[in-house]
Amino acid sequence: MTESSPHTTSSFAALGRLLRYARGYRRQIIAATTCSIINKLFDIAPEILIGIAIDVVVNKEESFVAGLGFETAQEQITILAVLTFFIWAGESIFEYLFQILWRNLAQRLQSDLRQDAYEHAQKLDMSFFEARSSGQLVATMNDDVNQLERFLDGGANAMIQVVVTVVAVGAVFFVLSPLIALLAFTPIPLIIWGAFYFQRKAGPLYADVREKVGDLSSRLANNLGGIATIKSFTSEQREAERLKASSEAYVDANRKAIRISSAFIPVIRMAILAGFLATFTVGGMMALEGSLNVGAYGVLVFLTQRLLWPLTGLAEVIDLFERAMASTRRILDLLAEPVHVRDNSEDTLEQPVKGEVTFEGVNFHYPSSGAGIDDISVQVPAGNTLALVGATGSGKSTLIKLLLRFYDPTGGQIRIDRQPIQSVSLKSLRQAIGLVSQDVYLFEGSIRDNLAYGYPEASDEKIIEAAKTAEAWSFIEALPEGLATAVGERGVRLSGGQRQRLSLARALLKDPPILVLDEATSAVDNETEAAIQRSLKRIGHNRTVIMIAHRLSTIVDADTIAVVDGGRIVESGRHEDLLATGGAYAAQWRVQTGQA
Numbered sequence: 331m332t333e334s335s336p337h338t339t340s341s342f343a344a345l346g347r348l349l350r351y352a353r354g355y356r357r358q359i360i361a362a363t364t365c366s367i368i369n370k371l372f373d374i375a376p377e378i379l380i381g382i383a384i385d386v387v388v389n390k391e392e393s394f395v396a397g398l399g400f401e402t403a404q405e406q407i408t409i410l411a412v413l414t415f416f417i418w419a420g421e422s423i424f425e426y427l428f429q430i431l432w433r434n435l436a437q438r439l440q441s442d443l444r445q446d447a448y449e450h451a452q453k454l455d456m457s458f459f460e461a462r463s464s465g466q467l468v469a470t471m472n473d474d475v476n477q478l479e480r481f482l483d484g485g486a487n488a489m490i491q492v493v494v495t496v497v498a499v500g501a502v503f504f505v506l507s508p509l510i511a512l513l514a515f516t517p518i519p520l521i522i523w524g525a526f527y528f529q530r531k532a533g534p535l536y537a538d539v540r541e542k543v544g545d546l547s548s549r550l551a552n553n554l555g556g557i558a559t560i561k562s563f564t565s566e567q568r569e570a571e572r573l574k575a576s577s578e579a580y581v582d583a584n585r586k587a588i589r590i591s592s593a594f595i596p597v598i599r600m601a602i603l604a605g606f607l608a609t610f611t612v613g614g615m616m617a618l619e620g621s622l623n624v625g626a627y628g629v630l631v632f633l634t635q636r637l638l639w640p641l642t643g644l645a646e647v648i649d650l651f652e653r654a655m656a657s658t659r660r661i662l663d664l665l666a667e668p669v670h671v672r673d674n675s676e677d678t679l680e681q682p683v684k685g686e687v688t689f690e691g692v693n694f695h696y697p698s699s700g701a702g703i704d705d706i707s708v709q710v711p712a713g714n715t716l717a718l719v720g721a722t723g724s725g726k727s728t729l730i731k732l733l734l735r736f737y738d739p740t741g742g743q744i745r746i747d748r749q750p751i752q753s754v755s756l757k758s759l760r761q762a763i764g765l766v767s768q769d770v771y772l773f774e775g776s777i778r779d780n781l782a783y784g785y786p787e788a789s790d791e792k793i794i795e796a797a798k799t800a801e802a803w804s805f806i807e808a809l810p811e812g813l814a815t816a817v818g819e820r821g822v823r824l825s826g827g828q829r830q831r832l833s834l835a836r837a838l839l840k841d842p843p844i845l846v847l848d849e850a851t852s853a854v855d856n857e858t859e860a861a862i863q864r865s866l867k868r869i870g871h872n873r874t875v876i877m878i879a880h881r882l883s884t885i886v887d888a889d890t891i892a893v894v895d896g897g898r899i900v901e902s903g904r905h906e907d908l909l910a911t912g913g914a915y916a917a918q919w920r921v922q923t924g925q926a
Contacts, residue, residue, distance in 0.1 A: 341655035348478075348658050351665075352439055362431035365424045366487045370494040372421035376414065377632035378502065383410050383625075428487055436482035443661055444475045453669045456736040461698065465548020470664055473543055474657035481654030488647045499633050506626045507616070513608035514634050517601035521641050524597055528590055528648055535587040536656040542580040544660075549576045587649075598641060609634040671738050671756075678758035679749060684712035685762075685843040685874030686747050687733065693741035694732055703728050703897040706742070710890065712843075715875040717885035719915065720894035726878045729894075730848055733876070735759060746844070764837030768849040770829040772821030777806055778813040780821075780832060784840035793839060799869060800835035802828070838869060845869065847877045882915075882922050891915065 352359065448471055451458075459467075496518065503511035553560065553569050560569050613630050616622035687710040695702030703725040710716040718726040731737050733744060735756060744751050751759050764784075772780050781797065782788045793813065797803040805828055809815045821829045837845060863884060869875075879885050885905070892902040893915050901913045908915040919925075 341652055344655040344658045344662070347662050348655075351443075351662065355435060355439060358431060358435045358438075362428055362435055362487075363490055365428035365431055366490045367494050369421055369424035369428055370491040371498055372417050372424060373491075374495065374498055374633065374636050375417045375421075377636050378629055379410055379414055379417070380628060380632055383407070432487050433483055436479045439482065440475045440479040443478070444471050447471050447475070447661055447664050450665050450667070450669075453673075454667055455670050456731065457670075457697070458667060463544075463548035463552070465546075465551040466544035467664075468551065469540075469544040469547040470660050473547065474540060474660050477540075477657040478654045478661070481650050485647050485650040485654065489651065492641065492644060492647070495636065499636060502633060503630065506630060507613070507622060510609055510613050510616075510622075510630055513612055514605045514630070516608070517605040518641075520601045521598050521644065524601075531590045532587055532649065532652045535583065535590065536652045537659070539580070539583045539587055539653070540656045540660055542576075542583045546573075546576045546580050549573055587652075598644065602641060606634050671735055673756040675753055675755050677754050679746060679754050679762055683762045683843040684747050686710065686712040686745075687716075687844060687874060687876065688745040688748070689729065689742070690745065691742035692729075692732060692739045692744060694728060694737060694739045701725075701897070703894075706894075706897075706899055708890070708892055708899060708902065710874055710876065712747070712874055713872050714889040715877065715885075715887070717877045717879060717888035717891045718894055719879060719882065719885065719891060719918070724894040725897040726894050727848055728897075730765075730846055730876070730878065733846070734763060734765065761840075762842055763844045763846055764840050764842035765846045765848065766830075766833050766837050770821065770826075770833040772817045772824070772829055772832065774819045775817065776811075776813065777809075777815050777817060777832065780817060781813075781836050781839055783836055788839055793835075796835045796839035797832075799838050800831050801864060802831035802835045805831075842873075844874045844876070847875065847879075849878050849880060882919050 349359075451467065451471075500511065500515060503514060549572065553573065560566060609630055613622060613627045617624050617627040689706050689708050692706040693702070693704055701723060706725075706729065708716065718729065720726055728737075732739050733751070735751060738752065746759070746762065773783065778790070778793060781793050785792075790813065794803060797806055806812060806815070815823075817823055817829075817832075821832070824832070867887070877885055877888065885891060888905070890902055891905060891908055892899045893908070893913070894900070895914060901908060901911065901915060903911070909919060910916075
């Protein structure tokens with residue numbers, strides 16, 4: 331994910347992107363904004379009533395309220411008391427409403443953003459995940475989304491109410507005394523300039539803060555995932571220092587942002603003081619001279635504070651806004667990541683899938699490294715076994731990734747039962763293929779949950795049958811809780827051989843017509859390898875099997891063995907034929923059997 335430059339993508343541009351994303355919530359946003367506006371109008375009304383009350387006390391039958399038909403001072407005070415009650419009740423009601431609306435909107439929007447970001451990430455190519463750390467992605471989907479939620483919880487309302495305060499109070503000021511209005515509003519351009527100056531300065535700093543959060547999350551995720559390696563190399567202290575360095579980088583990034591926001595408040599306070607003193611002094615002189623009503627003077631003094639003091643919180647609001655918009659850019663940038671392997675078809679593989687696999691002149695190279703395959707052509711008849719052998723990096727696993735459409739070839743065609751795989755849906759394609767890789771991933775949960783991952787509705791009888799076929803049932807049955815045994819995160823409570831057998835059983839329960847084994851026996855002991863080999867002899871009947879193997883002893887019975895070197899198939903045939911040829915396969919066989 332590429333972080334957008336704060337200099338080219340402003341916070342207001344990010345806000346615009348967010349509003350476009352949230353267009354389905356337009357009614358809720360309008361309702362919440364309306365309640366915020368009405369609440370603030372009610373909030374500033376008591377100051378006006380105080381000034382009117384002063385006018386009643388001073389001028390009695392000649393007061394402003396008397397002109398509305400309430401002759402006695404007692405009647406005037408009574409009507410002001412009634413109005414005060416309704417204003418405070420209205421303020422309380424609309425405060426309740428805007429809090430409910432903004433908070434519910436924040437919860438709904440953050441949930442949808444996280445869900446949409448995750449669902450979009452699932453559609454992205456494997457190259458996206460291979461080029462980015464999981465910690466950065468987790469930070470975007472979790473911490474960044476939460477940062478936006480915090481802004482919507484309170485910051486959005488605060489920004490709206492500051493604008494309403496300036497407009498509403500300004501209107502009252504200009505009605506009562508244009509001169510004092512001019513004096514009171516003199517500091518506001520400085521305050522606004524300071525706010526935008528802070529926004530320009532703070533934008534890049536908060537983008538850096540979000541980046542440092544991702545780095546810290548990535549460091550934590552990597553270290554906790556590799557805790558066994560850390561312990562085995564007694565590297566606890568070194569990793570603690572590296573984590574401390576990442577944490578200090580985050581603290582330092584925050585410190586720079588805080589320095590800007592902290593400097594903003596004292597400057598604004600002095601500007602506010604200038605406006606207040608101008609109103610207080612000039613208005614007082616005008617009241618003494620009789621050119622300004624005493625009640626109006628009271629309104630102006632009280633409203634000056636109501637106008638200017640909330641602006642001291644503007645720095646905090648903008649601080650929250652900048653953090654939220656930095657997070658919003660990261661979230662929306664993730665949502666904007668292009669999907670190259672597109673699922674454009676609703677067609678399915680013709681049923682029943684026989685399992686014939688054909689690679690026709692397939693080309694592919696990884697953009698980052700340039701490694702890949704060139705002009706690969708090989709056919710695997712339905713029910714046959716193809717074994718791919720060759721040095722690490724020769725292109726064997728690339729063929730498997732292309733078959734599963736983790737990537738699309740840049741040239742050539744891959745077919746299953748003569749249907750191009752790009753002409754069928756990804757679901758139809760991948761349901762026809764069972765993958766057992768060297769790096770087994772088990773989800774946290776029970777053995778039953780993991781075995782039934784590709785077939786959630788499977789009965790215990792079918793699960794046990796698959797486990798027996800994979801020669802996993804013997805150790806499952808011996809566990810105190812059997813299928814209910816928790817495997818731990820990534821299966822840490824099981825041995826490597828046990829995890830590998832569960833992975834094979836999981837693929838078998840899916841009952842795919844094509845089974846892919848990507849070095850499934852390279853990291854297991856001899857006993858587990860022998861068990862898996864016995865399993866393969868049973869499950870290979872009436873099923874297409876594509877194997878990648880380093881141990882040539884595991885593939886001697888394959889119908890076709892293809893030797894891949896430098897991204898090309900350099901020779902292929904049966905085991906006996908390749909030995910008789912005396913080429914690369916024969917040389918490797920001699921090395922592994924000690925004949926070299």
